[in-house]
Each structure stands twice: as C-alpha cells, then as structure tokens.
Amino acid sequence: MMSWKWTVVAALTLLPLAACSDDDNESKILPIRADFAVTPVSTDPVVYLQKNPSDTSSADDVVLIDVMLRDMGAQPFDAFTLEVRFDPGVVQIGQVDNTATPLGDCRGSNPCDPLCLDNVEPTDPLTPKANTTGDLFIGVASRPLCPGHPGGSVRLLTLGFIAASVGTSPIELVDVAGSGDCEILSGQGGIPAALPIPCDDGNAMVVASR
Secondary structure, three states: OOOHHHHHHHHHHOHHHOOOOOOOOOOOOOOOEEEEEOOOOOOOOEEEEEEOOOOOOOOOOEEEEEEEEEOOOOOOEOEEEEEEEOOOOOEEEEEEEOOOEOOEOOOOOOOOOOEEEEOOOOOOOOOOOHHHHOEEEEEEEOOOOOOOEOOOOEEEEEEEEEEOOOEEEEOEEOOOOOOOOOEEEEOOOOOOEEOOOOEOOOOOEEEEEO
16 A cells, blocks of 8 residues: 555655646646647658648647658659658657548548558557657558559648647658658559658647647
8 A cells, every 4th residue: 555655745846847837726737739830841842741721729738740842843653651650748649630641541441441440540560669668650642543643742631639738749751762751652452662852840849839
C-alpha cells in the first residue's frame, strides 16, 4: 500500500502544471494548444508539407498537415511511400486521411481503389506502432490493371497530429535510400522505380504550448 508520504510527493509533482488561480482561488489547468510551423519550399519537383487550409485555429490540440507533391513536369506515377518521423512524447499521430489520394480512396470498396498500408494501428502484432516509435510508414499503390495518376501537382494525403505534452516536435520527411522512405514510384506490373522527386520537409515542426 502506498504510504501517505508518497501520496503527498505524487501530488506535489503535479503542482507546476496548475495555472494561475481565478478569483475564487480555484486552480485550473490550461489546455494544450498545437500549431504548425514550416519554411516554404519552392523547388520543383518536390514532396513537401503544408498546413491544411481547413485548419484555421491554433486554439486546440490538433494540427492537420498536408503532404503535397509539386511536379510541373507531370510525371505519371502509380504508387508512393512515405516515412514521417516525429517525437511521440510531444505529438501522436491521430489519423491518416487517405480517402482522397491521387490514386483513389484507401477506404473505398471500388475494384480500382488503391492498396494502402500504414503502421498507426497495424494488424500485424509484430509491426511497431508509429505512436510508440515515432516512425510513421505509409504506402499507397494502384491495383494491377488499374490506372495510376497522370502526374502533376496534387495533395497526397493529410496527417492529423494531436499534442500529447508541451514541447516541440520535428515533422521529418525521411528521404534516404532504402524501403519505406519518401518516394514517388512508377512501374506498375513490374519492379517499381523511384522517380527523381526529392522530399523536403522545410524543417517542419509542431509546437505544443499552454
């Protein structure tokens, strides 16, 4: 059984979280607010990040981030992979909105809706969860005999991050050689090849504060 001493110590550790008292001397804890900061990326072609236009408030704990493709050369593609690293102690990935990818609706039931996979809530119990490791993997691919995307500038998908504690978390697009990194792929029906499209996260970060 926990002694009264340790009960008091545990209570004291919570005191720094309390905000200023109001007129009735009632202590209140301010909610966490999350916002997104990024340096604009102007290169072409490129995969980059931007705040979702519908996310107009910085007064709540959720940030919506669009993963965008800029490609004025309009290179056709039929698959893409993303690896996004973040600090799971500061933010958690709440949702991958992949209902309107350039290759179709990942949650749809039409024969040519794409094949999609991520590790937010993996079905394989041996696959590490993104919110545990801070490493999010996403894959979207056209089904065989189904059309890909003709190319051009487009939003790939939207990520919803939820602030878990006060602090700053980088939102990093991993762009290195190897499987699982940020790549736009072409080569349906054969071995997919990465197109010469780099990924630049613009030193993106989520800032969580009270």
